[in-house]
Amino acid sequence: MPERKTGKIPEYRRIANDLRAAIDRGDYQPGQRIPGENDLMRDYEVSRNTARDALAVLRHEGVTDTRRGAGNFVRQFKLIPRLANERLSRRTWGEGRSIWSADMKGRPSAEEVDVQEIEAPERIAGILGLSVGDPVIRRARVHLSEGRPVQLSTSYLPARLVADSPITQPDTGPGGTYARLLDLGHPPARFREEVRARMPVGDEAKRLKLAAGVPVAHIVRTAFEADGTPLEVNEMILDGNTYLLQYDIDA
Secondary structure, eight states: OOOOOOSSSOHHHHHHHHHHHHHHHTSSOTTOBOOOHHHHHHHHTOOHHHHHHHHHHHHHTTSEEEETTTEEEEOOOOOEEEEHHHHHSHHHHTTTOOHHHHHHTTOOEEEEEEEEEEEOOHHHHHHHTOOTTOEEEEEEEEEEETTEEEEEEEEEEEHHHHTTSGGGSSOOOTTHHHHHHHHTTOOOOEEEEEEEEEOOOTTHHHHHTOOTTOOEEEEEEEEEOTTSOEEEEEEEEEETTTEEEEOOOOO
16 A cells, blocks of 8 residues: 655645656556546545545646546647747748648647638737727637647738738648748748746637646747838647747857
């Protein structure tokens, strides 16, 4: 029987820590079942509620998945490394690769895209240097990896800038939006990203199919032309359990 510990950490947390450590050591491989409620009740001499709470911790952290009637299994879905420098490099989109595909590295992926011309919301108009109500093209996307939604992305571009271009269509062509801006003579020269972690709001948890307690990464990216003119604002909501944000910075 695992050693029973005392202290300020609740017992269910201690059990969850033990299970997580065992997973990290490789005692349980991706896709393998971990001990269930009855196992934990017996091994740790705890109540069903305590065992259930311990398993819920791992599920909410994204370490395990629950299969109805089968138990709890080590999650098989691998983290998505979001390599900011590579994905935004002109070597990527300028050579016909989308920045989304740069994240996927060949993993099965898909996008659901909705494109509309709308009046610029106040916060977007302020960033793009427009007046509230000026027309913008909104590109709303749900990004899926291995059939699972992992990111919500909504970008806004001045309608006058991209009128009659493929940017107004669901399929922008090789290289995506930034390659088409290059075709229009307005290539992005630099980007600014603002990143914060928060809990999901509205229908974000439902759309990303997040378990209770799972946070999201909220990233707002602005693309600028060489003279400093803002070209695009992109608001992204990422599954906090799925993404690894990576930035390479030269000293």
